[in-house]
Amino acid sequence: MALSHVATASRSQLLNPLTILLSSSLRRPISTDTTPITVETSVPFTGHKCEPPSRTVETNPQELLTFFKDMALMRRMEIAADSLYKAKLIRGFCHLYDGQEAVAVGMEAALTQKDCIITAYRDHCIFLGRGGTLLESFAELMGRQDGCSRGKGGSMHFYKKEGGFYGGHGIVGAQVPLGCGLAFAQKYSKDENVTFALYGDGAANQGQLFEALNMVALWDLPAILVCENNHYGMGTAEWRAAKSPAYYKRGDYVPGLKVDGMDALAVKRACKFAKEHALKNGPIILEMDTYRYHGHSMSDPGSTYRTRDEITGIRQERDPIERIRKLILAHDLATEKELKDIEKEARKDVDEAIAKAKESPMPDPSELFTNIYVKDCGLEGHRLMGKGSS
């Protein structure tokens, strides 16, 4: 149905009766409308040693609604994790991603599951984007058997092999050389996929990052290094830790792009651009200008090194979910109520998942010793030979 020539006003009238019918009888499905919509990103991209892409992005209602739904789910999950932590069901370290959801969904929209993503410890939402389920996520956080790492990893060690998600790492910066290795393997097998290695503004000062950068650039590995700059390395603001907080320029000989990380469409555009660049011209650095509402982790209130006004300010002006909501409403793709329903749905899903995760048992004591070594610990020489074995 070619609706592109129909004025927005008349289209909304066509849609409304349908939606009323649908919402009253069934759970509302995501719109399958793929009519292109053109949007401008909030701010233009800034490039370093490369020509930045234009700020006009093409999207469609289905995508926007998917973004909304996914981000609402991620936001809900993180807030629920907050409550679970305070209820002492989640222990240890818990680093929450709310505020940064746009990076996760925008990146996912630009990639396939064959591409690899590797990140640090703020990994719950990226895990979800890569195909992880809420149950796996909550069960892992609570240390239960049904967790994605069988309860043995915890918040900082989510992995999803089938989804191309390589974790989940606790030591700041150590995941970047690993990401370099993923890209190396991709080049080795010549499979035209890329690796996105995410790190934070704090990790941007790690030596191993520059070592890895040198190697990916030297050997033209299909790696994209993504700096999720939320402006605080735990309690230290970026200007107090880095002489040059222009992280996208830090690659020097490696091109870089600065992106508004609170705009999911800008993120998607940038990641697509980066993927093409990596496959043709080699590695590129993306700096996502984003923000986290929570503190560094659950043990950090997040207010001793920044003002509450700053946090509320960002929430009012740059919140990623609000931006998509406004976009959807402006283009009349759904009503306010429908969007609220989606959020309610997300809440319900999360609550169900938590209930189910709570029922999941703790790992069996024998699990303490599983997965230390792969089953065939070492190699028995005599197993190898067919003829000569005893």
Add this chain to the structure above:
Amino acid sequence: MATIIEGIGATTSSLNSDRFQLPSRRSFSERKGRFFSVRSEGKVIGGSRGGNVSPLVTNAVATKGDSSTASTSAKPGHEVLLFEALREGLDEEMMRDPTVCVMGEDVGHYGGSYKVTKGLAEKYGDLRVLDTPIAENSFTGMGIGAAMTGLRPVIEGMNMGFLLLAFNQISNNCGMLHYTSGGQFKIPVVIRGPGGVGRQLGAEHSQRLESYFQSIPGIQMVACSTPYNAKGLIKAAIRSENPVIFFEHVLLYNLKERIPDEEYVLSLEEAEMVRPGEHVTILTYSRMRYHVMQAAKTLVNKGYDPEVIDIRSLKPFDLYRIGNSVRKTHRVLIVEECMRTGGIGASLTAAITENFHDYLDAPIVCLSSQDVPTPYAGTLEEWTVVQPAQIVTAVEQLCASCHVDCIDYSKDYTWPNQNKKLLEVSSCNTDTVLFSTLLPNMDSFLSMQTDFSHESLVDCVFTLDMNLSECEPKADFKQNKLADFGTVAKLGTVNSKPSFNLNNENSSIAHACALDMSL
């Protein structure tokens, strides 16, 4: 009454006077001696079944290639130096499996700083034999990340000491990822490189990292020592699904040996029996194997029969073979190049004590390097590592104590290496056991500790203090729980030799007593 029980290999030639015997340990129920002789053989693929393909290398003592065997076409196999054996192993594995790749500093065009990877870059290309920049932390991480996707990198540290910079990657990502991901990711990497004390290379280039890495869960560690086991072990390490840290030694690269032409793979967790023996188990690995074998030559000339085992597998220890040996010899000497503190020897001592304490006649002796940075000066460097002379002394001291278990009154017991009778059981009946001690006439103090135990496991300890130069027993008893068993009936001399009688209220004592004596 006295019959001499021959140990394995004893002959009735005149040399016999120099060969000494120790009684075998018996259990309470059976009185037969059991000897274990365990050999570790790499079996050959497609070769003759169970054949002992390569003879035990007992003469590869020199660190330079020695002229032990002239290469003749009639002999099977081919001669290689150790670094060539490693290269052969790498080459074969790279040919066999396209996911095997090598990365490290100067491994490609330069051919490897110890020539292990020479020629491989020309054969397999720059991507499969990758020259990395000097960035140990990140290229080790890179190898591990590549392994997560299914590649099998062999990461070379130009010197093991440099891998300290990659400790985080090795410990957290290499060792632990399989566990923290709940089994989703395997890390089949091999991290290899030369370590150990070389020739005046200085402190930072003479490090032994096996002690630092040994606590990391999830990794395996092996140390090669001969061309034969180097090739077999590197192949096994590459094929293993677990991360393996492969320790080579800077001074062993030029060892020459004849290895089979056929393909062979050794087991990563097996220890190697270098020289079977009876009197003492010497556990060693890597370069110290050669110091031990050199000491063994001297020891054999002095009449000792050491059993030398190259443990090879540093994590996990091959406690099966080690245990068999301890059960046979009852004495353990560990010779290692690690530092004394927290070294491989320390862990091995703990493991053996925990598992085989009952079989030990003497505390385990561990000879390690001094806890110092390796100095540059040649003489000082020599004193940091264990030298053959120290090994000989340690064995002599270790064998100077003797444990006799379950007195068999039909036997004579002799001191090690002195062919002097230790103890003679003059008579034994259900009530009394009369021991006569036949000790060298030395002005030394003998303390005899006697363990008694019967079904209710009550222990009874005597200490008998005898001044032998006076040939008159000076009884200085320390008794514990004597009342449970009986009393010492008489202390006197029999044939001018000090002796004592024990009244035995419990007939099982005749079967169940053990004597510990030291000279």
